[in-house]
Amino acid sequence: MPIEYPLARSTRLPIEVLISPFVSFARMEAASGILLLTCSVVALVWSNSPWAQSYHAFWHAPVSIGFGQFKLTETRLEWVNDGLMPVFFFLVGLEIKREVLIGELSSFQQAAFPLLSALGGAILPALIYVLVVGGSAPRGWAIPMATDIAFVIGVLAILGNRVPVSLKVFVTALAIADDLLAVLVIALFYTNQIHLINLAFGFAALGLCLVANLLGVRKPVIFAILGLLVWYGVLKSGVHATVAGVLLAFTIPTRTYVDRDFFLKYSRRLIDRFEIAPQNSPQAHSAIREMAAQLELVESPLQRIEHFLHPWVSFTILPLFAFANLGVPILGYAAAAARHPVSLGVALGLFVGKPIGVWLFARMSAKFHLAAVPPDLSWSALFGAAWLCGIGFTMSLFIATLAFGDGPLLDMAKMGVLVGSLASAICASLFLMRQTEFKMMALS
Numbered sequence: 001m002p003i004e005y006p007l008a009r010s011t012r013l014p015i016e017v018l019i020s021p022f023v024s025f026a027r028m029e030a031a032s033g034i035l036l037l038t039c040s041v042v043a044l045v046w047s048n049s050p051w052a053q054s055y056h057a058f059w060h061a062p063v064s065i066g067f068g069q070f071k072l073t074e075t076r077l078e079w080v081n082d083g084l085m086p087v088f089f090f091l092v093g094l095e096i097k098r099e100v101l102i103g104e105l106s107s108f109q110q111a112a113f114p115l116l117s118a119l120g121g122a123i124l125p126a127l128i129y130v131l132v133v134g135g136s137a138p139r140g141w142a143i144p145m146a147t148d149i150a151f152v153i154g155v156l157a158i159l160g161n162r163v164p165v166s167l168k169v170f171v172t173a174l175a176i177a178d179d180l181l182a183v184l185v186i187a188l189f190y191t192n193q194i195h196l197i198n199l200a201f202g203f204a205a206l207g208l209c210l211v212a213n214l215l216g217v218r219k220p221v222i223f224a225i226l227g228l229l230v231w232y233g234v235l236k237s238g239v240h241a242t243v244a245g246v247l248l249a250f251t252i253p254t255r256t257y258v259d260r261d262f263f264l265k266y267s268r269r270l271i272d273r274f275e276i277a278p279q280n281s282p283q284a285h286s287a288i289r290e291m292a293a294q295l296e297l298v299e300s301p302l303q304r305i306e307h308f309l310h311p312w313v314s315f316t317i318l319p320l321f322a323f324a325n326l327g328v329p330i331l332g333y334a335a336a337a338a339r340h341p342v343s344l345g346v347a348l349g350l351f352v353g354k355p356i357g358v359w360l361f362a363r364m365s366a367k368f369h370l371a372a373v374p375p376d377l378s379w380s381a382l383f384g385a386a387w388l389c390g391i392g393f394t395m396s397l398f399i400a401t402l403a404f405g406d407g408p409l410l411d412m413a414k415m416g417v418l419v420g421s422l423a424s425a426i427c428a429s430l431f432l433m434r435q436t437e438f439k440m441m442a443l444s
Contacts, residue, residue, distance in 0.1 A: 033157075174389065
């Protein structure tokens with residue numbers, strides 16, 4: 001039940017005070033998915049309109065940032081992919097670290113089920129792509145491996161109570177594990193020539209982040225400055241800059257500046273000071289400021305940075321990425337894409353390989369007692385959730401840009417991502433709704 005707090009002038013405002021982190025996360029991801037879809041539609045309409053040339057001219061215009069030797073010149077599209085997407089992967093790294101320490105991946109039994117399921121959802125789509133494509137475009141094998149968590153959570157939010165919370169938590173954990181696999185694939189298979197001096201510079205800056213962590217530095221601004229140096233070194237080394245974002249995330253402190261017992265004792269003293277102080281007096285305001293400072297000190301830098309970045313990534317970076325990368329001339333490529341091995345391989349990998357791979361490895365992990373299955377999960381509902389994981393979209397598009405650069409193969413891959421993701425979303429939603437109807441009929 002919401003609690004009503006009394007406000008000035010007898011105004012009352014209902015406030016939900018016990019919202020779980022997962023519910024808050026799911027609400028934000030659902031809203032982000034809607035914005036992401038809107039930007040995608042705008043990009044598709046613009047790139048297929050009579051003004052399509054202006055779309056491509058805008059994103060391929062060069063922009064310079066910096067000064068002297070540290071001046072970087074890239075197109076707007078490259079700034080989005082090389083400059084903003086590392087921030088997204090930094091947030092992914094923070095989420096992975098949090099889940100490993102205190103979340104769904106914090107113990108072997110908890111982690112094994114989504115991790116093994118994610119592994120199956122990576123292997124089978126890649127195999128299907130390779131079988132369909134053969135030797136014509138092998139670099140795209142990782143495109144159908146990915147899952148777009150924003151869209152998946154958005155669809156689950158639309159389905160509402162038809163999907164149990166445990167299934168939503170499983171899908172979220174699987175998507176985070178899926179992101180971890182994607183990062184490893186990018187680092188190992190989509191790095192071409194490596195410049196060792198620049199890479200050493202980036203790792204030296206990363207080492208400074210670790211030293212700052214060990215010395216007890218808890219100011220996010222220090223890690224932001226060092227993070228820019230890590231990003232610059234890794235970007236210039238030839239390794240994709242998104243790897244820098246994930247590596248940097250693992251150096252962010254999880255320990256707080258003050259311990260829990262001290263915070264509780266000192267906060268009680270501040271509350272007592274506030275209680276006896278006259279209303280709106282300097283003493284009352286001083287106690288409030290002290291409490292705000294203590295709240296900041298007791299929150300770990302990882303939590304503060306993640307909380308700060310999540311809205312920016314969800315509502316700015318990912319929509320911008322979709323807007324910049326989804327300009328596919330559908331009208332001109334639809335006929336070719338229906339027969340092209342790249343688009344077919346990507347679409348089949350997402351639509352067929354992803355759900356079967358996730359579901360099959362989940363069943364195997366349960367059969368051989370490699371993982372603990374949540375007791376209230378039905379295998380039919382889990383297959384529907386696995387089908388939702390075929391919504392690759394953002395991550396699949398990103399890997400496609402790394403695999404094919406700019407050209408017709410990239411457009412074919414984008415068409416495959418669109419078709420496979422859309423088909424997965426529609427069929428999975430209908431499947432889950434049908435499962436709920438059968439359950440309701442059985443209960444009645």
